[in-house]
Amino acid sequence: MSDHHPEIDMSEVYQLPPQEVNLADFPADEEWILDVGGGGEGIIGRMKGRQVVAIDRRRPELEGTANEALKLVMDARELQFLENSFGTVTLFFTLMYIPFGDLDTIFSEVARVLKPGGALLIWDVNVEVPRDTEEKYFMVPLTVTFPDGTKKETGYGSKMRNQDMGSFVSAAEKHGFEVVDHDTIGLTFYTRLALRKG
Numbered sequence: 085m086s087d088h089h090p091e092i093d094m095s096e097v098y099q100l101p102p103q104e105v106n107l108a109d110f111p112a113d114e115e116w117i118l119d120v121g122g123g124g125e126g127i128i129g130r131m132k133g134r135q136v137v138a139i140d141r142r143r144p145e146l147e148g149t150a151n152e153a154l155k156l157v158m159d160a161r162e163l164q165f166l167e168n169s170f171g172t173v174t175l176f177f178t179l180m181y182i183p184f185g186d187l188d189t190i191f192s193e194v195a196r197v198l199k200p201g202g203a204l205l206i207w208d209v210n211v212e213v214p215r216d217t218e219e220k221y222f223m224v225p226l227t228v229t230f231p232d233g234t235k236k237e238t239g240y241g242s243k244m245r246n247q248d249m250g251s252f253v254s255a256a257e258k259h260g261f262e263v264v265d266h267d268t269i270g271l272t273f274y275t276r277l278a279l280r281k282g
């Protein structure tokens with residue numbers, strides 16, 4: 085698991101079938117990209133390099149990340165950036181770690197630091213908890229294919245819960261975001277939202 089829980093008993097982990105994400109490059113002009121929860125594999129920083137500011141509340145997650153992004157230890161519930169700082173915000177398999185009760189705060193913070201008309205890009209996984217399950221966690225093995233065709237095998241795990249694109253999108257919509265594109269491959273989804281403000 086990327087969030088390093090060495091004490092986790094694997095018999096408590098519900099393994100989802102292996103999933104694939106085909107990362108399409110996205111235009112971000114000359115503007116900064118904020119990657120929230122950008123530690124771990126640092127996938128967005130690998131793709132967009134020095135244009136990325138990666139924040140994660142766990143320093144070890146950032147220390148283990150090999151890419152050219154600028155890395156800052158910061159909590160997404162209290163972003164330390166001024167209003168309208170970024171053209172794009174990315175959440176690559178980060179929302180699965182965020183308690184539903186924190187979504188409002190985080191989308192409000194993201195809307196604050198994003199420029200009007202800016203883009204919010206989300207990649208995550210739809211999880212349906214099986215009936216009568218005892219497992220406390222889920223784990224999704226993932227193959228990420230970058231725009232240049234290179235691949236990265238990884239896996240992300242978090243606390244067991246039902247979650248889907250709709251639950252995240254409806255939380256984001258309360259803060260001025262509108263879906264402009266979405267795609268589902270197997271259990272994973274990608275959605276692009278635009279910020280209407282000002």
Ligand SMILES: C[S@@+](CC[C@H](N)C(=O)[O-])C[C@H]1O[C@@H](n2cnc3c(N)ncnc32)[C@H](O)[C@@H]1O
Binds near residue numbers: 120121128
């Ligand atoms: C599965 S990892 C994300 C994967 C990563 N984007 C990548 O490219 O491999 C989720 C990350 O979100 C971080 N995180 C969870 N809650 C956070 C918060 N409130 N603020 C900042 N980071 C948070 C965790 O520390 C963890 O590193």
